[in-house]
Amino acid sequence: MKRMLAISSKAWTPKRVRRLRAALRHDDVWLHLVSSADDSPAQVDADRYDTLLAPPPATGLKRLLTRPRPTSPADRLREACAAGGPLADWAAGADAVLVPREADCRLLAPLLAIAPVPVVHPTARRDLVRAGVLDERRPAPEDEPLPVVPDADTRLLIGPANFAGQGHAWARAVERLDPRTVARNVRFGTLDNPFPSDLTLGFPTLHSNPAWRAAWREWVTGSFTHVLLEANRAILPTRSVTGFQQVDELRRAGLQVAMLSHGSDVRVPSIHAERERWHSYGAFAPEPLAVMEHNARRNLEQYLAFDGPVFVSTPGLRAFLPDGIWAPVVVDVAMWRTEQPLCTGRLPVVAHAPSNVQKGSHLIDPVLQRLHDEGVVEYRRIQGVPFAEMPGIYQAADLVVEQFGAADYGTAACEAMAAGRVVVSRVHEDVRRHVRERTGLELPIVEADPDTLEQVIRRLVADPERCRQVGAQGAEFAERVHDGRYSAAVIAAWMHGPGAPSETINPLETRGEDDQGE
Structure with missing residues (x-):
């Protein structure tokens, strides 16, 4: 109706x-x-x-x-x-x-x-x-034809956020795991975004033509068997409606639905601030912080009310979603890999990319700048650099200081580990424990906070052998846990399993015979 x-x-x-x-x-x-x-x-x-x-x-x-x-x-x-x-x-x-x-x-x-x-x-x-x-602007549907989705028993649509290109990365990982499955991702938005996406739709296209909206609904409901809703965002273009509010409509169309939290969509500032001493919410103006609080509480309530599987992209989000199923972020390991050795006698290079306020750069910068001025390290603050140049920047560094505020680890840390760099960051012990339980591996991120960062950096640069050991462990961890095989196995267990996704998948078991000896 x-x-x-x-x-x-x-x-x-x-x-x-x-x-x-x-x-x-x-x-x-x-x-x-x-x-x-x-x-x-x-x-x-x-x-x-x-x-x-x-x-x-x-x-x-x-x-x-x-x-x-x-x-x-x-x-x-x-x-x-x-x-x-x-x-x-x-x-x-x-x-x-x-x-x-x-x-x-x-x-x-x-x-x-x-x-x-x-x-x-x-x-x-x-x-x-x-x-x-x-x-x-009122684009006509015939001017922007929707792609034909190949026929397959399982056809998965992931969207519409694609934060850090993760929707696209998960889709490719799922297809690599099972060639009989077709996966596509979509991103809504008009802002510049350097990450690939199977389909990107600007809001004028989505919201200014009712015929296009009807065609999009028909394409989504008629082309796919499964939908993975990112960040509780609506996949059917209707303003001010969340993904959770569209679950019934998608199910009536015969689709199976799961949800996935990326981070700030469910990390409630007031709760996180009580839990984590080094949060960075004090750097926000009151108005945007109030919006973050409202949206995260709404999303959390809806995630908890959802009667299907809820995935989380980082293990730290399980502090808010205890039943959240970890589907790790995916990085292109080959793109970040390098043979450039660490700590070879030159002045160690320490990089930090303040990509968002929650990283706590205002606490990191003074420490690294002081060490730079003393000649202990060469500090490179990475800002305004195109994403395509980031692999070379990380590969040229020895240490990468990631963040303090989230007490978790995400895409940037995984990219630095894939490059074999030593990653220094604040990671909550619950995160480390969950990684250990789920993978059998220790998270090779060197722990530091604003009180200990200077001492940690000094000890690392004084021990080149330890740096090389940690860097090698990080590269191996990124390949085993974050190259897409583990994530695809978790998502596939939902699509093909008899119920909730399996909690027994080990990333060491996702390595095929062709991977041995790499």
């Missing part, structure tokens, strides 16, 4: 409702009709329609919008949209927004920020584009 949100500055009488429904030529349309922000719901033809907001006379609405007051319907509408609630929830779950000619741009702005694709009268479109409320 289609759910459409109709917005107008005119009163929605039962007669107008019947005309609108007849014009749509659909018998299965639910209409929520919005003309103002009266807080009292009203019913129009209650057996067949829902009216969310009762309309005042058009002249009265115009007068209120041109002379806004704190208690005006327009202000209450904006507040309702910002705070969520029935209006925001219903708008976000609609299949389309009907915007007739007489619609008011100022009234629509807060609703269109949360509602899905608008179907707009040409006159209203012109006004909305001029007001900056609506994107004028």
Whole structure:
């Protein structure tokens, strides 16, 4: 059944409702009709329609919008949209927004920020584009054909986040493990991203053309047998809806669904700050930190309510999702591997890449700069470097100082280990224990925190043999645990197993005969 949100500055009488429904030529349309922000719901033809907001006379609405007051319907509408609630929830779950000619741009702005694709009268479109409320780009589906997915018994879609290229890496790993499985990843967004993706869709494509939205839904539900939802983000393009809220729709279409947490989507700042002394949330402004807190708590609640498997990309996330199944991040080991030796008598090079605030660079920089000034190390602060140049930068370093804030380890640490470099970082003992239990291997990351970093670096550069030993252990660990075989086996156990993914997979068992003696 289609759910459409109709917005107008005119009163929605039962007669107008019947005309609108007849014009749509659909018998299965639910209409929520919005003309103002009266807080009292009203019913129009209650057996067949829902009216969310009762309309005042058009002249009265115009007068209120041109002379806004704190208690005006327009202000209450904006507040309702910002705070969520029935209006925001219903708008976000609609299949389309009907915007007739007489619609008011100022009234629509807060609703269109949360509602899905608008179907707009040409006159209203012109006004909305001029007001900056609506994107004028409306790509046609035929201009951007969706790829054909090869036929296979198991067809997996991973998306739509692809953080650090991990969605793409997991998809390739799954296909390598079982050639009978087809896996694809998709990334939503318009920001520059250096990582590969099978399919990248900008938000204007997703949200400005209802025909494209329909084609996308049909492609997702008709092309795949399994969906892995990343970071609790919706895979079917509807604004302000989470992946969890689309699980039922995906299952009704016959798809099996799992979820995967990447990190900050579930790491609740207030909880993590109580657990981890060296958190970096003090570097955030209050407003973005409040948003992080709200989103993480919402996601955590929905992950815990989900009745299917929830994967985590790093073991530290199990502090929030105790039943989370670790599907390790994947790195291209061959791309990072180098024969360049460590600590060969020259001044040791220490690299640090402050890619995000939570790494605690404000605590790392002063220590490494002081050691640099003393001539103990050569400190290279890596910032603004294209991703394609990062392998060479890590390969030219001896030590890589990763982070303090998360007390976990992720893609950057795995890349540095794959390059055979000594990785220095803060890692919680629970993370190390889980890695040991699941893999039988010790995590070869040298422990340090702001209080011990200087002493740790001094001891390492004074012991070249230990550096070379730790670097070799890191390269082996990255190949065994993070080259994709272990992760693919965990994901495949969900797709092909009789229930929850297996908790008995060991990365040492994922090495095929061709890998022996590498």
